[in-house]
Amino acid sequence: xxxxxxxxxxxxxxxxxxxxxxxxxxxxxxxxxxxxxxxxxxxxxxxxxxxxxxxxxxxxxxxxxxxxxxxxxxxxxxxxxxxxxxxxxxxxxxxxxxxxxxxxxxxxxxxxxxxxxxxxxxxxxxxxxxxxxxxxxxxxxxxxxxxxxxxxxxxxxxxxxxxxxxxxxxxxxxxxxxxxxxxxxxxxxxxxxxxxxxxxxxxxxxxxxxxxxxxxxxxxxxxxxxxxxxxxxxxxxxxxxxxxxxxxxxxxxxxxxxxxxxxxxxxxxxxxxxxxxxxxxxxxxxxxxxxxxxxxxxxxxxxxxxxxxxxxxxxxxxxxxxxxxxxxxxxxxxxxxxxxxxxxxxxxxxxxxxxxxxxxxxxxxxxxxxxxxxxxxxxxxxxxxxxxxxxxxxxxxxxxxxxxxxxxxxxxxxxxxxxxxxxxxxxxxxxxxxxxxxxxxxxxxxxxxxxxxxxxxxxxxxxxxxxxxxxxxxxxxxxxxxxxxxxxxxxxxxxxxxxxxxxxxxxxxxxxxxxxxxxxxxxxxxxxxxxxxxxxxxxxxxxxxxxxxxxxxxxxxxxxxxxxxxxxxxxxxxxxxxxxxxxxxxxxxxxxxxxxxxxxxxxxxxxxxxxxxxxxxxxxxxxxxxxxxxxxxxxx
Numbered sequence: 001x002x003x004x005x006x007x008x009x010x011x012x013x014x015x016x017x018x019x020x021x022x023x024x025x026x027x028x029x030x031x032x033x034x035x036x037x038x039x040x041x042x043x044x045x046x047x048x049x050x051x052x053x054x055x056x057x058x059x060x061x062x063x064x065x066x067x068x069x070x071x072x073x074x075x076x077x078x079x080x081x082x083x084x085x086x087x088x089x090x091x092x093x094x095x096x097x098x099x100x101x102x103x104x105x106x107x108x109x110x111x112x113x114x115x116x117x118x119x120x121x122x123x124x125x126x127x128x129x130x131x132x133x134x135x136x137x138x139x140x141x142x143x144x145x146x147x148x149x150x151x152x153x154x155x156x157x158x159x160x161x162x163x164x165x166x167x168x169x170x171x172x173x174x175x176x177x178x179x180x181x182x183x184x185x186x187x188x189x190x191x192x193x194x195x196x197x198x199x200x201x202x203x204x205x206x207x208x209x210x211x212x213x214x215x216x217x218x219x220x221x222x223x224x225x226x227x228x229x230x231x232x233x234x235x236x237x238x239x240x241x242x243x244x245x246x247x248x249x250x251x252x253x254x255x256x257x258x259x260x261x262x263x264x265x266x267x268x269x270x271x272x273x274x275x276x277x278x279x280x281x282x283x284x285x286x287x288x289x290x291x292x293x294x295x296x297x298x299x300x301x302x303x304x305x306x307x308x309x310x311x312x313x314x315x316x317x318x319x320x321x322x323x324x325x326x327x328x329x330x331x332x333x334x335x336x337x338x339x340x341x342x343x344x345x346x347x348x349x350x351x352x353x354x355x356x357x358x359x360x361x362x363x364x365x366x367x368x369x370x371x372x373x374x375x376x377x378x379x380x381x382x383x384x385x386x387x388x389x390x391x392x393x394x395x396x397x398x399x400x401x402x403x404x405x406x407x408x409x410x411x412x413x414x415x416x417x418x419x420x421x422x423x424x425x426x427x428x429x430x431x432x433x434x435x436x437x438x439x440x441x442x443x444x445x446x447x448x449x450x451x452x453x454x455x456x457x458x459x460x461x462x463x464x465x466x467x468x469x470x471x472x473x474x475x476x477x478x479x480x481x482x483x484x485x486x487x488x489x490x491x492x493x494x495x496x497x498x499x500x501x502x503x504x505x506x507x508x509x510x511x512x513x514x515x516x517x518x519x520x521x522x523x524x525x526x527x528x529x530x531x532x533x534x535x536x537x538x539x540x541x542x543x544x545x546x547x548x549x550x551x552x553x554x555x556x557x558x559x560x561x562x563x564x565x566x567x568x569x570x571x572x573x574x575x576x577x578x579x580x581x582x583x584x585x586x587x588x589x590x591x592x593x594x595x596x597x598x599x600x601x602x603x604x605x606x607x608x609x610x611x612x613x614x615x616x617x618x619x620x621x622x623x624x625x626x627x628x629x630x631x632x633x634x635x636x
């Protein structure tokens with residue numbers, strides 16, 4: 001019994017293996033610290049291991065009946081050992097008694113309360129940050145933005161339930177609870193909205209001039225008529241002149257398609273000509289339903305053909321002229337809508353120019369040059385071209401300078417892909433030809449709608465908006481994915497405000513081109529291909545054609561030289577911002593909005609290093625005083 005007790009003490013109390021002045025056994029007797037010399041040639045550790053293996057396992061009854069605890073007793077007897085220091089702290093945790101709960105197999109059962117730790121330490125609620133106001137007067141956009149904030153807000157913490165259920169019951173409740181419904185999709189935006197553009201000056205309908213001014217213009221033939229102004233919203237019927245329109249033609253022209261290698265990797269392109277025709281026809285259907293009337297006939301004409309700019313214009317023109325029913329419907333149409341994307345924006349402008357020059361499209365300006373015998377045979381047609389993510393000023397600059405992509409465009413792609421980079425310089429031959437065609441198209445009263453994408457990974461914002469061109473008939477907007485847009489984001493609101501300034505036929509002082517690269521999407525993104533999936537972009541073109549005045553005829557197109565190959569100097573941003581705010585006409589139109597932007601700057605928390613650097617350069621906006629108090633008389 002003594003040897004068994006000693007072996008058990010050695011087994012459960014390994015610190016007793018180390019020498020000490022006196023070692024107490026489990027029964028309290030003091031033993032000699034020097035062990036007896038082995039008589040069977042075995043070391044003490046080998047003898048202990050052999051005795052432990054030979055000892056039979058105790059039964060469950062013996063374990064329960066035993067009131068002694070080897071660890072506790074050895075801790076009391078060996079207070080000089082280092083282990084007793086740690087074990088004495090949690091002595092209560094190792095005590096055994098009759099109150100220990102065990103299952104049918106003799107295993108100890110422990111009750112663990114999951115909520116004790118979480119209930120004891122309550123996280124401090126973070127201060128609630130109020131959202132910044134939106135720079136829009138559209139109530140629909142404000143409601144969508146507020147609903148987005150409600151969806152994204154975390155649910156409030158639930159108070160702990162009383163009494164606390166067991167672990168098993170909690171698991172059963174979790175299994176029985178149905179999965180929460182997915183949050184509704186975040187809406188996309190096309191900004192500025194119709195209300196922001198046509199319910200505010202200078203595109204809001206001005207009051208009629210006094211009788212004296214009209215009489216003076218009638219007598220002298222001089223003065224500024226309404227047709228010389230920017231297109232304004234028609235008064236009276238919300239449908240504008242659409243109810244007097246009977247036949248509508250929709251032309252769909254796709255953009256540049258990558259080569260076979262890229263199509264094999266990423267699949268076939270989705271931005272096809274039939275897609276654009278279908279989306280524009282849907283926008284027309286929504287317009288008719290909203291205003292309660294029907295067109296007699298809507299003819300869709302998807303034109304397809306790949307290649308360079310000149311080659312595509314020739315192919316599409318021949319495809320259109322080869323279809324006699326299409327030509328007949330084109331001649332009989334009251335309104336013509338064109339929906340295009342990327343490279344197709346340039347191709348569509350060349351095609352419209354050719355159709356006007358050859359008399360297939362009759363405008364209010366071309367009818368004046370018709371012989372008298374032909375004037376009654378053809379009606380004056382109104383035209384509007386929607387260009388989504390147009391490549392007017394070429395692709396992003398880094399695509400041509402990238403060591404990874406440059407060999408691909410040089411050796412694997414066709415001449416059509418390399419031709420796109422020539423548009424980065426407005427003095428190139430292809431760019432000059434394009435500007436010449438555009439000048440003639442807008443000279444004949446064609447309305448142009450340029451829409452860029454905020455996170456476009458191919459076309460920069462200044463190219464999609466064609467910021468180098470200035471004409472009263474050009475209308476611009478920015479498409480934003482719901483995930484990429486934040487109503488309280490300073491940069492998004494600044495960009496929308498700059499587009500409103502461009503739509504007022506004023507200069508943005510080059511700020512959009514300086515901020516474009518900072519907002520470009522990643523190369524594997526989808527920003528270039530999502531704009532044509534949004535019905536709001538097509539609806540903007542439909543409303544612009546039917547619900548606004550024709551605008552000026554023969555107004556000149558102003559162009560500024562631009563070369564994207566020259567790297568932009570970001571340190572010009574604060575100077576461009578200062579130049580913009582110093583313009584008296586800008587302060588008169590959007591002075592209050594600039595003041596709101598100043599208040600939003602502190603809440604802007606950019607996440608990337610590029611945007612944080614942009615924030616530093618836009619910091620001087622905080623030093624503005626009361627800009628509304630420094631308004632000057634309008635010089636518009």
